[in-house]
Amino acid sequence: MWKSVTVRLLAIGLVFCAAPVLGQVYTVDYYGFGWETGGILPSVMGDELVITCSADNVDPAFGVDLGTAELTLHIHDLISAGQVDMGGYYAINFTGGMMDVYEDQVMNADWGTNPPNGVSPSTFADGSLFFSGQFTSFTMYFDGSGSSGSFSGTLDGVGGSIIDQMCTSCVYTWGGAFTMGASAQIPVGYDLQIDGVFEIDSAVDNEPTSWGSVKALFH
Amino acid sequence: MRKLLTGTLMAGVLVALPLAAGAQQLFDFTGQALISNYVGGSAGMFGEVFDPAPATTPIPLDFAHNQYTVVVLATIAGISPFSRSFSGGTITIYEDAGTAADYTNPATFSDGTAILLGNLKNFSQFLPPAGPGSVSGLVDWTGGSRLDDIAPGDQSDWAFLSGSSPDSGLLEPGYDEVWDGKVEPQEPIVADEASAFGSVKALFRN
Numbered sequence: 001m002w003k004s005v006t007v008r009l010l011a012i013g014l015v016f017c018a019a020p021v022l023g024q025v026y027t028v029d030y031y032g033f034g035w036e037t038g039g040i041l042p043s044v045m046g047d048e049l050v051i052t053c054s055a056d057n058v059d060p061a062f063g064v065d066l067g068t069a070e071l072t073l074h075i076h077d078l079i080s081a082g083q084v085d086m087g088g089y090y091a092i093n094f095t096g097g098m099m100d101v102y103e104d105q106v107m108n109a110d111w112g113t114n115p116p117n118g119v120s121p122s123t124f125a126d127g128s129l130f131f132s133g134q135f136t137s138f139t140m141y142f143d144g145s146g147s148s149g150s151f152s153g154t155l156d157g158v159g160g161s162i163i164d165q166m167c168t169s170c171v172y173t174w175g176g177a178f179t180m181g182a183s184a185q186i187p188v189g190y191d192l193q194i195d196g197v198f199e200i201d202s203a204v205d206n207e208p209t210s211w212g213s214v215k216a217l218f219h
Numbered sequence: 220m221r222k223l224l225t226g227t228l229m230a231g232v233l234v235a236l237p238l239a240a241g242a243q244q245l246f247d248f249t250g251q252a253l254i255s256n257y258v259g260g261s262a263g264m265f266g267e268v269f270d271p272a273p274a275t276t277p278i279p280l281d282f283a284h285n286q287y288t289v290v291v292l293a294t295i296a297g298i299s300p301f302s303r304s305f306s307g308g309t310i311t312i313y314e315d316a317g318t319a320a321d322y323t324n325p326a327t328f329s330d331g332t333a334i335l336l337g338n339l340k341n342f343s344q345f346l347p348p349a350g351p352g353s354v355s356g357l358v359d360w361t362g363g364s365r366l367d368d369i370a371p372g373d374q375s376d377w378a379f380l381s382g383s384s385p386d387s388g389l390l391e392p393g394y395d396e397v398w399d400g401k402v403e404p405q406e407p408i409v410a411d412e413a414s415a416f417g418s419v420k421a422l423f424r425n
Contacts, residue, residue: 025388029249029269031401056247056271066272088301089347107273141347143302150382152350176399177353177382183405184378185243195380197249197399201388 026166028101028198029057030073033190034178035115036080040191041146043092045082050116051075051194052124054109055101062162064130070107072124073198074100075174078138089149090142097135099155099174101198102127114189131160133172140178148179151194167202174198243274245403246312248289251322251394252383254303255295262305264291264381264398265328267320268312271401277408278368280314288313288320288328289402293342301346308339310358310379310402322391336362337377344383351384358402369408377404 032053038044055071058064064071078097083090104127110119133155142149152175157163176196180186184193250266268287270280280287293308315331342356358377360366366374381400384390389397 027389029247029399031243031245031247031271031274054273056245056274057249057269066270070273086347088299089345091347109273139350141345141350141353143345143353148353148355148380149345150347150351150353175351175382175384177351177355177380179353179355179378179380181355181378183357183376184380185403185406193380195247195399195401196382197387197389199388 024167024202026059026061026200026202027057028055028059028062028071028073028200029196030055030071030176030198031193031195032073033111033187033193034075035189035191040092041083041090041142043080043083043140045080047080048076049078049080049094049097050121052109052111052115052121053194054124061166062130064103068107069103069105070109070127071130072102072104072109072127074102074121074125076100076121078135083142088144090146092140092142094135094138094140094153097138097153099131099133099135099198100125100129101131101160103130103161104128111187111190113187117189129160131157131162133157133174138174147181148177150177151175151196162200166200169202171201172199173201243271243403244277244407245271245274245401246276246289247271247274247401248381249389249397249399250289250291251391252396252398253325253393254395256298258295258298260295262291262293262295262303263325264289265320265322265325266290266398267328277404278365285314285316286320286331287334288315288331290329291339293339301348303344303346305339305342305344305356308342308356310337310339311335312363322394332364334363334365335360336366339379342379346383351382351386352396354381354383354398354400355379369404373404373408377402 030053034051036049037047053073078094081093083092108123112119138153140151155172178192178194186193248266248268250264252264266289270282293305296306297304312335313331321327337358337360339356344354346352356379360374381398383396387397
């Protein structure tokens with residue numbers, strides 16, 4: 001009888017070997033500029049949105065010194081499903097899309113003007129691949145004036161040096177605010193300026209645990 | 220004599236040309252906001268200003284020896300289904316080499332030296348039913364120990380832009396929203412202004 005109970009407890013222990021641990025959020029803070037083929041607004045179904053960003057604050061856990069290296073983000077292949085008037089604001093859902101983040105000691109990121117051009121997106125897509133993610137959702141929300149708003153997206157991590165480094169089942173979200181306002185510094189030819197945070201949430205991560213530790217739980 | 224004077228003026232103009240006019244300038248911040256849910260209630264954001272490298276701050280800041288914090292205070296002037304409007308908004312940037320900012324004690328964000336004080340106008344928050352919101356407005360700098368580092372003509376209409384999220388994993392206990400954003404001049408602040416040679420000559424005609 002006792003043996004049976006022990007075996008059952010051990011089985012339970014195996015299951016809880018993958019018990020969630022307290023979540024840790026790692027962040028990459030960035031700013032940048034974007035453009036959509038044909039312009040935005042309006043956003044016409046089939047238009048592609050491209051955004052190039054530079055990180056200006058990164059979690060120390062990543063070990064990137066922004067004084068000697070740059071972290072750049074290249075968001076591409078986001079295809080507009082067309083803008084929808086939501087009665088007071090506009091929403092645009094996008095399909096597809098990738099976000100590639102590069103670490104680069106050359107520190108050559110340059111938006112230039114009238115993208116795509118000789119420096120953008122190329123100087124945001126050079127160096128070593130830090131993270132690559134495939135969007136599973138991405139939406140932009142324009143306020144009633146159509147001049148500013150917010151955006152958010154979720155991604156599946158598919159590559160890069162930090163994949164599986166911070167957590168094995170991370171939740172990746174990318175969000176922030178944008179403006180097209182005249183008071184903002186926006187290079188000629190870009191449609192919008194953005195500022196936001198790339199969050200890597202390990203809330204659903206699994207904590208590696210030795211078999212001895214699991215057994216010790218039942219001693 | 221006129222030729223010598225002209226040559227001297229040309230040399231002066233060349234030296235005064237900005238070296239990095241294309242660099243982005245901003246005060247970049249991340250903070251926690253306390254927002255009332257009724258008209259007349261208060262709204263406050265307490266945040267830390269980060270070194271935005273490789274971009275630069277509009278005025279030089281010593282991040283190696285100081286912590287810079289930002290406090291935004293306003294009153295809720297209106298609430299509609301997708302937005303909030305604010306009145307009486309102020310923004311202050313502090314420099315502090317002593318107490319570290321601590322979200323469990325908002326007072327630690329408003330100690331030190333107030334280097335820039337400003338008023339917010341057209342200050343509002345967009346709140347779509349799904350996803351994060353955005354906060355925008357314009358800043359007129361009016362005071363602070365570093366106000367004179369900004370030419371009078373460059374002190375107005377700085378863009379304030381921030382994302383706002385009640386669901387961020389960065390939300391601290393007791394706060395309502397995470398704000399992440401920036402304040403930036405309409406164009407980069409430079410030590411010297413580029414001028415056409417004709418404009419320089421015109422200065423000596425009057």
